[in-house]
Amino acid sequence: MANNLVEFRNLRTNFYTSGGVVKAVNDVSFAIKEGETLCVVGESGCGKSVTAMSLMRLVSPPGKTEGGQILYNGEDLLTLKERQMRHIRGNEIAMIFQEPMTSLNPVFKIGQQISEPLIIHKGMTKKEAKKRSIELIELVGIPRAAQIFDSYPHELSGGMRQRIMIAIALSCDPKLLIADEPTTALDVTIQAQILDLMRNIKSEFKTAIMLITHDLGVVAEMADHVVVMYAGKVIEEAPVHELFRNPKHPYTQGLLRAKPIINQRQSRLYTIPGQVPNPVSLGNNCYFNDRCEHCMSICVDKQPPLNTYENRHKAACWLYEKGGEA
Amino acid sequence: MTEPLLEVNHLKKYFPIQGGIMQRTVGHVRAVDDITFTLNKGEALGLVGESGCGKSTTGRTILRLLEKTEGTVKFKGTDLHELSRKELRAMRPKMQLVFQDPYSSLNPRINVGTAIGEALVDHGLVSKHEIRDRVKEILSICGLAPYHIDRYPHEFSGGQRQRIGIARALIMNPEFIVADEPVSALDVSIQAQIINLLSDLQEQKNLTYLFISHDLSVVEHLCNRIGVMYLGSMVEMAPREELFARPLHPYTKALLSAIPVPDPTRKSERIVLQGDIPSPANPPSGCKFHTRCPFAKEICKQQVPKYEEMASNHFVACHFAGEF
Amino acid sequence: MAQAVDTTSTNAEMPKTKPASPWTLAFRQLRRNKIAMSGLIVIIMMFLICFVGPFLSPYSLETMSGPSNKGPSASHWLGTDKLGRDILLRVMLAGRISLLVGLVAMMVSVAIGSTLGALAGYYRGWVDTIIMRFADIMLSIPALPLLIILGAVLSDIQVPPDQRIYLVMFLLGFMSWPGLARLVRGQILTLREQEFMQAAEVLGLRDKRKIFRHLIPNTIPIIIVVATLSVAGAILMESVLSYLGIGVVPPTPSWGNMISAANNLIDFKKRPWLWIPPGVCIFMTVIAINVIGDGLRDALDPKMKK
Numbered sequence: 001m002a003n004n005l006v007e008f009r010n011l012r013t014n015f016y017t018s019g020g021v022v023k024a025v026n027d028v029s030f031a032i033k034e035g036e037t038l039c040v041v042g043e044s045g046c047g048k049s050v051t052a053m054s055l056m057r058l059v060s061p062p063g064k065t066e067g068g069q070i071l072y073n074g075e076d077l078l079t080l081k082e083r084q085m086r087h088i089r090g091n092e093i094a095m096i097f098q099e100p101m102t103s104l105n106p107v108f109k110i111g112q113q114i115s116e117p118l119i120i121h122k123g124m125t126k127k128e129a130k131k132r133s134i135e136l137i138e139l140v141g142i143p144r145a146a147q148i149f150d151s152y153p154h155e156l157s158g159g160m161r162q163r164i165m166i167a168i169a170l171s172c173d174p175k176l177l178i179a180d181e182p183t184t185a186l187d188v189t190i191q192a193q194i195l196d197l198m199r200n201i202k203s204e205f206k207t208a209i210m211l212i213t214h215d216l217g218v219v220a221e222m223a224d225h226v227v228v229m230y231a232g233k234v235i236e237e238a239p240v241h242e243l244f245r246n247p248k249h250p251y252t253q254g255l256l257r258a259k260p261i262i263n264q265r266q267s268r269l270y271t272i273p274g275q276v277p278n279p280v281s282l283g284n285n286c287y288f289n290d291r292c293e294h295c296m297s298i299c300v301d302k303q304p305p306l307n308t309y310e311n312r313h314k315a316a317c318w319l320y321e322k323g324g325e326a
Numbered sequence: 327m328t329e330p331l332l333e334v335n336h337l338k339k340y341f342p343i344q345g346g347i348m349q350r351t352v353g354h355v356r357a358v359d360d361i362t363f364t365l366n367k368g369e370a371l372g373l374v375g376e377s378g379c380g381k382s383t384t385g386r387t388i389l390r391l392l393e394k395t396e397g398t399v400k401f402k403g404t405d406l407h408e409l410s411r412k413e414l415r416a417m418r419p420k421m422q423l424v425f426q427d428p429y430s431s432l433n434p435r436i437n438v439g440t441a442i443g444e445a446l447v448d449h450g451l452v453s454k455h456e457i458r459d460r461v462k463e464i465l466s467i468c469g470l471a472p473y474h475i476d477r478y479p480h481e482f483s484g485g486q487r488q489r490i491g492i493a494r495a496l497i498m499n500p501e502f503i504v505a506d507e508p509v510s511a512l513d514v515s516i517q518a519q520i521i522n523l524l525s526d527l528q529e530q531k532n533l534t535y536l537f538i539s540h541d542l543s544v545v546e547h548l549c550n551r552i553g554v555m556y557l558g559s560m561v562e563m564a565p566r567e568e569l570f571a572r573p574l575h576p577y578t579k580a581l582l583s584a585i586p587v588p589d590p591t592r593k594s595e596r597i598v599l600q601g602d603i604p605s606p607a608n609p610p611s612g613c614k615f616h617t618r619c620p621f622a623k624e625i626c627k628q629q630v631p632k633y634e635e636m637a638s639n640h641f642v643a644c645h646f647a648g649e650f
Numbered sequence: 651m652a653q654a655v656d657t658t659s660t661n662a663e664m665p666k667t668k669p670a671s672p673w674t675l676a677f678r679q680l681r682r683n684k685i686a687m688s689g690l691i692v693i694i695m696m697f698l699i700c701f702v703g704p705f706l707s708p709y710s711l712e713t714m715s716g717p718s719n720k721g722p723s724a725s726h727w728l729g730t731d732k733l734g735r736d737i738l739l740r741v742m743l744a745g746r747i748s749l750l751v752g753l754v755a756m757m758v759s760v761a762i763g764s765t766l767g768a769l770a771g772y773y774r775g776w777v778d779t780i781i782m783r784f785a786d787i788m789l790s791i792p793a794l795p796l797l798i799i800l801g802a803v804l805s806d807i808q809v810p811p812d813q814r815i816y817l818v819m820f821l822l823g824f825m826s827w828p829g830l831a832r833l834v835r836g837q838i839l840t841l842r843e844q845e846f847m848q849a850a851e852v853l854g855l856r857d858k859r860k861i862f863r864h865l866i867p868n869t870i871p872i873i874i875v876v877a878t879l880s881v882a883g884a885i886l887m888e889s890v891l892s893y894l895g896i897g898v899v900p901p902t903p904s905w906g907n908m909i910s911a912a913n914n915l916i917d918f919k920k921r922p923w924l925w926i927p928p929g930v931c932i933f934m935t936v937i938a939i940n941v942i943g944d945g946l947r948d949a950l951d952p953k954m955k956k
Contacts, residue, residue, distance in 0.1 A: 020683075043513035044484075063409045157602045158377075187376035187540065189599045189618075194582040196598055215515060217586025258518035260543040262585050263570055269522055269547065272515040275483050384756075391848055419852025431845035435672050435867045444863070445853035478671055544651065 002033040004057065005073065005176055005208050012067035013047075013054045020268065020280035024050040024063065026232035032176065033101075035206040036202040039213060039223035039240075041255075045276060048212045052178045056095055057085050057209075091121050094169035098181040100161035104153040111149035114168050116161070121172045136167040140242065141197055159190035170205070177201070178210045183218065195221060216259055217231040220244060228252050230289040231277055236305055248315035250292045294319055329403065330364040331502060331534050332388070337397035338349060339380075339387045343607055355607045357383040359558035360397070362633070363600070370528060370535040372545030374581070378606055381538045384555070385504040388536065389421055390414060401502065418463065419449060422495035426507035428487035432479040434584045438465075439475035442494045447538035460497060468493040469523060485516035489523065504536045521547055542585055546570065551639075554578045557606050557614040561631060564640040574636055574647040579613050613645065621646060676871070679949040686945020692938035696931070700745030709736040722923055729923035731911070742925045743901035748885050749935070751819050755884035758823025760877045763830030766868070770831065771838025772861060782835065785828035793825050794890070801896025811899050818897050822884045830876050837869045870878075871950035875943055882939040889932050905932050 001266065013025040025047045031104065032038045040048040048285045056075060070077045077088065089095075097103045104113060114136060124132065130149070137145035140163040141233040149320035153161060162182060169177055179198065183191035202209055211222055219226055226243045228236040228251070237247040247253045257270035274291040286292070289299040298318050338361075340354040356598045357380040365371050373381045385393045388399050392405045399406045401421060409417065425431035426454045432441060443457040443462060452460055462472040477486060488508060504626055505524065509517040525548055527533060539545050545552055546566060553563035554577065562575040573579045599618045604610055610617045616626040625645050633643040642648075670678075680686055718734040722724060728737035770781040800821060804814060841847060842865075850860050885905075891897030892906025893913075900907055905928040912918045912925035 018679075043515060113640055159602055187603070188542075188584040189376060189580060190584075190602070192596060192598050195586070215586065216588035217516070220588045220590040221593075222587045223590070243592050244588065255514055256588060258515050259520065259588060260518070260547040261588065262543045262582065265546055265566075268525075269518040271518040271522055273519075275485060275516065276513075388850075389852060391851060415856075417852040418852060421852075423849070423852045426848065427845055431849055433844075433846040433864055433868070436863065437671065440863075444859065445855055446851075448855050448859055480675075481670070482674065494849065494853070539672045 002035055004031040004035045004071070005036075006210075007031040007071040008051070008055075008068065009067035010072065011051065011054060011065070011070060013059055013065045013083075014065060016064070017064040022279040023232050023282065024279070025065075025261065026282075027068070028229075028232075028234050029068075030227050030234055030237055032208055032210055033225070034175070035202070035208055036224045037209040037211060038146075038225045038227065038231060039211045039219040040227045041213060041219055042229035043214060043218065044277060045231075045279065046229040046259050048229050049180050051229070052095070052180055052210060052212055055178065056089055056093065058160070064166070064207065070095055077119055082281060090117050090174070091172045092174055093176045094172070094174040095178040095180065096162070096165045096169050096182050098183060098184050099169050100158050100165060103165055104161055106153050108152075109149070110151050110153065110156070110164055110309070114149075114164070114171060117168065117171050132171070133167075137164070139170070140164070140167045141193070157190075159193060162186060162190075163197065164193055166194075166201070170207075172199065173205065174207060176208045176210060178212070180212045181214070182211070184215075191218075198222065216255060228255075231279060231282065233316065234314075235288070236315045237306070239311065239317075242311045242313050243301055246311075246313070248309070248313065248320060249288075249296055250319070251288050251316045254291075286316075331367045331369075331402060332365040332536075333360060333398070333400040334365075334388060335400070336633065337384070337387060338395040339383050339392060339394045340494050342446060350519050353607055355605075356380075356558045356609060357388060357606060359609075361555075361558075361560050363553060363560065363563060365502075365536065366533050367534055368528075368609075369551060371539055371557060372539060372549030372552040373538045374539055374542055374545050376540060376581075378557070379555040380558040380606065381540075381555050382506050383535060385423070385506050385538050387523060389423055389504055391423070393396060419445070419451070419498035420500055421502045421504070422498055422500040423580055424488075424491055424495050424503060424505040424508045427511055428484045428491060432487055434479055437476055438476050438482075438490055441479075441490065445494075460650055461493075464493045464497045466497065467527075469519070479497055483516075483628050485519060488512060488516075488520055492520075492523065492527070496531075498646055499531075500533070502534045502536070504538070506538045507540065508537075510541065512537065517544070521543040523549060542581060543589060554581065557604065557609050559614060559643065560641070561615065561644070562640075562642045563640075564637075568637070572637075572640075572648075574642040575615075575644045576619050576621055580620075588637045613643075676949040680945055683945040683948065686942050686949075689938040689945070692934055693942065695936070696745065696935055697749060700742050700749060703742040704739060704746075707736065707739045707742070709739050720845070721920060721921070727929050729921075731924055737923060737927060740903045740908060741905070744905045744908055744928060745816060745931060745935075747898055747902065747904045748888055748906070748932070751815070751822065751888045751904075752881040752885040752939075754816075754819040755822035755826065755883045755888075756877050758820055759826040759830060759880055759884075760873060762824065763827035764834050764873050766827070767831035767834030768838055768861075768866065771835040771842070772865065774839075778835070780838035782829065785831050788825070788828045793887075797821065797825070797887075797891055798894065798896055801891060801894070805896065805899075811902050815898050815902065818888060818891065822887050825887075826880055826883065830873070830880070833872055833876060834869050837872055838865055841865055841868050871946075875947045875950060876948055877942040878939060882936045882943070885932065885939075886936055905929075914924060 009029050011028045012026050015022040015024050028051060040051065042048045050059065050063065053059045055070055059065055065078060072088065077085065111130065111133055114133040118124045118129040134145045134149055137148050142148055142160060142163055149235055156164065175317055183194050184195060199222065201207055206207065213219060223240040226238060226240050228233055228249065230251050236252050243252065247256055254270065254272040258272055260269060261277065272291055284303050285301060286299040286304050289295045292299065296318060304316045304318045304321065306314050308314050309320065337358055339358040340356050342351040343353045343355060344350065345352040361384060373384060375381045383392065385401055387394050394407050406414065406417065438583055439461050440456060443461045446452040446460065447457055448456060458475065461475055465474055470486060470489055482490065509520050512520060521544060528535060535551050537545060549566060551563065551565050552569050554561050554575065558578050562573065562578045569578065573582060580599045583596045597620065601618050604617055612628045613626040613631050616622040619626065631643045631645045636642050636647050714949040718730060718732050722729045725902045726736050728741065730736055768779050770778040804817060809817065846866060850864055888897050888904065889909065891907030891912045892904045895910065897906055898904035909925045917924050
């Protein structure tokens with residue numbers, strides 16, 4: 001059994017907007033094991049990206065991480081000094097983003113952007129850094145690496161830029177790679193290439209990956225373990241096979257049924273009625289209750305706890321509570 | 327055989343690339359490069375392809391939001407690109423467009439009632455007194471509440487805005503709707519709602535769709551015929567079942583296998599295409615796909631494959647269609 | 651007012667919140683902005699004092715109302731000038747002129763700038779080229795020397811002082827339209843590419859409707875912000891010109907020409923009541939207007955929340 005690399009304990013991150021306090025991450029607990037790919041799934045605004053940003057301590061005002069712990073190798077990242085945190089970022093935990101078009105600085109050459117962390121974090125000389133950079137560019141599957149080293153970002157396509165982002169992220173051999181919707185902006189054939197690349201990295205370097213996505217297809221393909229979030233809360237968590245075979249929470253079930261699947265055409269798609277609740281006015285109830293087919297009286301009155309069931313399967317739903325009264 | 331609702335013949339749309347100090351035209355982006363197809367009443371044709379393949383440009387050139395470079399677009403027998411501005415304006419209500427971006431497609435300073443109803447009034451089709459009732463009616467058809475009529479776009483979520491966009495197109499009582507990636511900006515649970523709405527509307531009103539999407543699974547759900555585009559050309563077009571059961575073009579096969587399936591037990595035997603999509607400003611010679619095609623032979627580099635009917639209603643442009 | 655809306659809406663399903671147009675939202679946002687609101691209060695006070703104040707004054711502009719060059723006292727709160735005129739009254743009357751110059755110059759600039767900018771942005775092609783090249787020429791002429799020359803010419807041909815004020819207003823407005831024209835043109839060019847404009851085309855809306863209902867309302871926020879800030883600019887410019895003696899000329903008072911008292915060493919050192927009141931007025935007015943402009947910019951931000 002692998003050790004926990006990162007453990008979120010009752011994490012709370014709030015955003016103070018003019019409309020009120022948005023609990024973007026609301027009492028979230030889960031763990032990422034060494035060398036494991038953990039997928040966080042959910043719809044826009046469910047708090048999946050904010051969870052990752054909280055881990056990197058990159059939440060900026062009006063957002064604020066206000067409670068809980070994030071243990072990285074047993075050390076609480078939230079109590080570290082900014083200088084120590086900078087060391088963690090890049091060296092230990094690296095991150096790639098959704099928009100490969102804007103996450104590279106357009107005025108620097110690709111080579112400079114890959115070498116920079118090597119020189120800063122690894123203390124390499126310029127020459128060593130260049131050699132290593134070219135290796136990294138080759139590693140992420142870009143031919144003519146020496147030539148790419150001297151190009152500017154605008155000369156590369158979206159898929160290539162995402163590969164470069166991955167190369168930069170890998171430059172300091174991180175233990176954890178956070179990928180926030182890394183393929184959402186890419187075409188399917190390019191997405192397939194990037195997912196392939198990420199799988200190779202995982203098996204070759206034993207890097208743990210925290211993959212944030214809304215696409216259940218990507219989850220099925222990449223994940224070892226899945227966390228489903230809804231309105232700032234973890235509502236279900238399970239190993240990937242268990243989750244797809246036996247989804248417990250009605251929201252997860254709905255998501256799985258609502259997605260059109262190729263070669264499995266139904267005359268009508270299943271839909272989850274209604275929409276995500278307004279994040280400002282959430283009460284002490286199950287946030288999914290007004291969209292749920294199985295809504296019971298207790299769901300409106302009380303929030304279900306995240307309980308553990310067989311096969312490392314956790315769910316927050318009153319349907320599975322004995323008696324349901326608790 | 328009835329006359330088709332829409333006939334697109336050898337349609338081309340090139341965008342000039344300007345360079346130098348004098349802004350001379352130094353080349354062309356061949357966004358749409360010789361596309362031919364017909365669409366019958368009540369059909370739903372899906373156009374799929376990756377970014378830059380020209381599918382959106384095709385949709386917009388058909389509606390004459392963009393002027394064509396060559397070819398003809400006949401809607402119920404009239405060539406849209408030959409009409410005067412006034413005649414075109416009179417034709418507008420019959421053909422509508424649903425946009426991808428539910429945010430930029432609604433004017434933030436115009437309330438829902440006006441946004442949906444203004445065109446009917448502007449065309450003089452409905453009087454000002456009746457318009458509110460018509461708008462309320464169409465709102466409930468599209469799954470919104472009548473009281474939404476006085477609200478402004480910023481008060482709605484992405485899915486609701488998309489419903490407003492559909493209502494705005496629908497109130498004109500169109501026969502033909504081009505839907506340009508109408509669900510790709512939406513979350514999964516909302517996507518399903520909009521897909522169902524579109525398919526219900528088609529059934530009730532016998533609409534004809536040209537449905538543009540990069541997502542084959544969405545297109546499969548809504549369309550009975552599917553065309554696959556690559557770099558401005560149609561590479562394959564077939565009825566739905568036929569295309570999924572017997573894809574003839576290697577690009578279609580790759581596209582089909584690239585879609586992640588939400589089933590972790592299934593180990594996909596995926597064709598991962600090498601390389602990037604070439605620039606449409608400078609497409610490869612011969613078959614445009616040869617640079618990424620795992621089966622490319624010498625002939626593919628030199629000769630442009632013909633777009634031919636290989637089986638009943640199944641068109642494909644490949645020198646070795648179905649041979650591998 | 652709010653209640654009236656509630657009672658008239660009979661729709662049973664109507665939720666509690668009322669529909670709010672972007673304008674209503676912007677106004678609410680502005681009202682919450684304390685700094686902008688205090689700026690607004692200062693400006694309103696300034697207008698009230700300048701336009702109502704003189705009627706309450708026991709003195710008149712033309713007549714000497716007391717001994718000359720006296721400091722502030724109970725009868726002359728801000729003292730008198732070398733001709734024995736009441737400074738307070740003169741500051742108020744000067745304020746009328748300065749505020750009026752600011753407003754009229756702004757209106758001239760907005761009228762020319764937004765019309766030309768909209769035309770250039772909407773029609774593009776040669777219309778755009780001609781208008782924008784003309785704007786470039788205007789922008790490349792240094793404003794101050796030009797105004798000084800024009801002022802000198804006006805003095806030469808002996809334009810009567812009361813008509814001169816209007817000329818100054820129009821001149822200032824005319825000098826400042828190119829900046830606004832550029833902004834409006836840019837805004838319209840961006841808007842044209844928005845999908846809702848394509849939607850308007852697909853719906854077959856008339857040009858008139860597209861321009862007046864869809865394009866122009868979306869450019870108004872930027873016009874309002876620029877217009878507000880340009881009032882301050884015009885007031886400052888008028889002060890500069892009047893101080894130099896080529897804007898509003900005595901005996902008509904303006905804050906600028908009142909300050910020119912300070913270019914005399916004795917007045918500057920010994921009689922600060924001559925130039926401090928108009929100086930403070932200019933300072934407060936300009937700051938207040940700029941603060942309102944910033945508040946408007948925040949409130950009308952096109953990137954609307956959610």
